[in-house]
Amino acid sequence: MAIEGIDLIKAAAYLGAGVAMGLGAIGPGVGEGMVGAKACEAIGRNPQQAALLTRTMLVGQAVSESTGIYSLVIALLLLFVV
Amino acid sequence: MEIELQSMIKVAAYLGGGMSIGFGAIGAAIGEGHAAAQANRALSENPELSGDIVKTMLVGQAVAESAAIFALVVAILLLFLQVPAPTVLKAASLIGAGLCIGLGALGSGVGSGMPAAEACRGIARQPQLMGRMTTTMLVGSAVCQTPAILSMVIALMLMFINFGDAPVVKAVALFGAGLCMGLGAIGSGMGSGHPAGEACKGLARQPAAAGPLTANMLVGSAVSQTPAIFAMVVALMLMFLNFGESAFNPAWAAFLGAALSTGLSAIGSGYGCGLAAGASCEGIARHPRNVGPLTTIMLVGQAVAQTPCIFGLLVSFILMFKAFPETAALAPAMALLSAGLCMGFGGIGPGLGNGMTAEGAIRWVARQSESASLLMRIMLVGQAVSQSTAIYAMVISLVLIFVI
Numbered sequence: 001m002a003i004e005g006i007d008l009i010k011a012a013a014y015l016g017a018g019v020a021m022g023l024g025a026i027g028p029g030v031g032e033g034m035v036g037a038k039a040c041e042a043i044g045r046n047p048q049q050a051a052l053l054t055r056t057m058l059v060g061q062a063v064s065e066s067t068g069i070y071s072l073v074i075a076l077l078l079l080f081v082v
Numbered sequence: 083m084e085i086e087l088q089s090m091i092k093v094a095a096y097l098g099g100g101m102s103i104g105f106g107a108i109g110a111a112i113g114e115g116h117a118a119a120q121a122n123r124a125l126s127e128n129p130e131l132s133g134d135i136v137k138t139m140l141v142g143q144a145v146a147e148s149a150a151i152f153a154l155v156v157a158i159l160l161l162f163l164q165v166p167a168p169t170v171l172k173a174a175s176l177i178g179a180g181l182c183i184g185l186g187a188l189g190s191g192v193g194s195g196m197p198a199a200e201a202c203r204g205i206a207r208q209p210q211l212m213g214r215m216t217t218t219m220l221v222g223s224a225v226c227q228t229p230a231i232l233s234m235v236i237a238l239m240l241m242f243i244n245f246g247d248a249p250v251v252k253a254v255a256l257f258g259a260g261l262c263m264g265l266g267a268i269g270s271g272m273g274s275g276h277p278a279g280e281a282c283k284g285l286a287r288q289p290a291a292a293g294p295l296t297a298n299m300l301v302g303s304a305v306s307q308t309p310a311i312f313a314m315v316v317a318l319m320l321m322f323l324n325f326g327e328s329a330f331n332p333a334w335a336a337f338l339g340a341a342l343s344t345g346l347s348a349i350g351s352g353y354g355c356g357l358a359a360g361a362s363c364e365g366i367a368r369h370p371r372n373v374g375p376l377t378t379i380m381l382v383g384q385a386v387a388q389t390p391c392i393f394g395l396l397v398s399f400i401l402m403f404k405a406f407p408e409t410a411a412l413a414p415a416m417a418l419l420s421a422g423l424c425m426g427f428g429g430i431g432p433g434l435g436n437g438m439t440a441e442g443a444i445r446w447v448a449r450q451s452e453s454a455s456l457l458m459r460i461m462l463v464g465q466a467v468s469q470s471t472a473i474y475a476m477v478i479s480l481v482l483i484f485v486i
Contacts, residue, residue, distance in 0.1 A: 007412050012416070018419070018421060022425070025475045029350070033435020044447070044449060057460070061467040065470065068471040072478070075478045
């Protein structure tokens with residue numbers, strides 16, 4: 001019975017890891033795509049500011065990425081630590 | 083035992099039938115509503131053309147309706163299906179068939195509404211283009227129907243092929259086949275609506291560009307179909323590969339995971355590719371001389387938007403072909419199911435995001451073709467960052483499969 005309990009906990013942790021990373025990847029993916037789209041539009045409008053706009057795009061995407069990294073951290077914690 | 087199996091078949095068939103038309107009715111209704119709304123708008127702009135506009139609206143709506151009709155046909159077949167030799171396999175494949183065409187009709191219904199809507203508006207603006215507009219609309223919405231037709235084929239195969247009495251784990255694979263094809267058709271069906279709609283809109287704006295516009299629409303929407311085709315490949319493999327010696331316990335989860343991985347990740351990639359193709363059609367209508375750079379950047383953008391679905395396909399293949407040792411524990415099975423869920427959901431966002439970035443870049447290549455190489459570079463950088471979350475999801479999936 002004790003083994004079953006551990007088995008159940010492990011199963012839940014694995015499922016949780018997959019769901020955390022899977023769902024957690026949706027938001028950053030879409031968000032960074034929006035940033036990329038608007039950056040391309042802005043550079044199209046004003047190509048001589050390309051360097052500044054690329055930098056801004058990357059900073060914005062990095063911030064948006066953070067939630068994806070949170071999901072990754074939680075998934076790894078669920079897999080290896082908990 | 084015989085009676086129990088017979089009632090299990092009935093339960094599966096009724097459940098499948100309900101889901102078939104329940105999901106299947108959503109998309110067509112939305113698409114047709116969109117077409118009717120735009121037809122009203124067109125009528126208010128040009129009331130004396132009411133005959134032509136209403137005719138176009140009805141033709142367009144009829145095509146969008148066909149997705150729901152597929153679902154209705156499958157639902158009716160499921161309700162009155164006679165199964166002489168009931169097995170668990172048959173029960174699972176009937177639920178799978180219902181889900182397959184139900185979900186599969188969702189995207190095509192919404193997608194087909196877009197060309198119908200834009201054709202109505204286009205005719206109000208350029209009445210003399212009636213014939214050519216109707217042709218473009220019909221070609222575009224026919225392409226949008228492909229994912230629904232693929233789903234219909236898989237659903238009918240699931241209903242009418244006799245899979246004999248393979249081990250029970252095959253039942254999960256058959257259900258998974260339906261689920262995979264149904265989910266995988268959503269994005270491609272919806273996405274193909276964008277190039278079709280933009281081609282109709284573009285025809286009204288720039289009738290002289292009809293040739294390149296139609297060509298671009300067809301290329302763009304053909305590429306948007308690939309995720310649905312990947313889903314069909316996985317569905318056919320789940321149906322016809324011989325998994326005879328797999329042990330039930332972890333294998334059921336591997337099959338379900340394989341179905342979810344490709345099915346879900348195809349949603350984002352299919353829709354993303356459609357966004358890119360739509361922007362390219364719009365661009366050609368605005369600046370027909372830029373057709374070369376526009377087609378190039380569209381194809382590059384679509385290829386990148388496709389990658390999350392390819393990751394999904396990869397994870398599906400690993401889940402289907404790797405042999406997993408038999409176990410009594412729940413955790414190893416959950417790890418495999420979770421791997422599929424993780425890659426499946428994780429592919430949606432990046433696929434969509436990559437498509438959005440491509441859309442933005444393509445729109446400005448049309449306006450400023452001299453910045454095409456700069457825009458291509460920025461697009462690829464932006465997409466690479468957006469891709470990273472799909473890569474995280476793939477890493478977690480692979481850890482769940484190989485390390486745990």
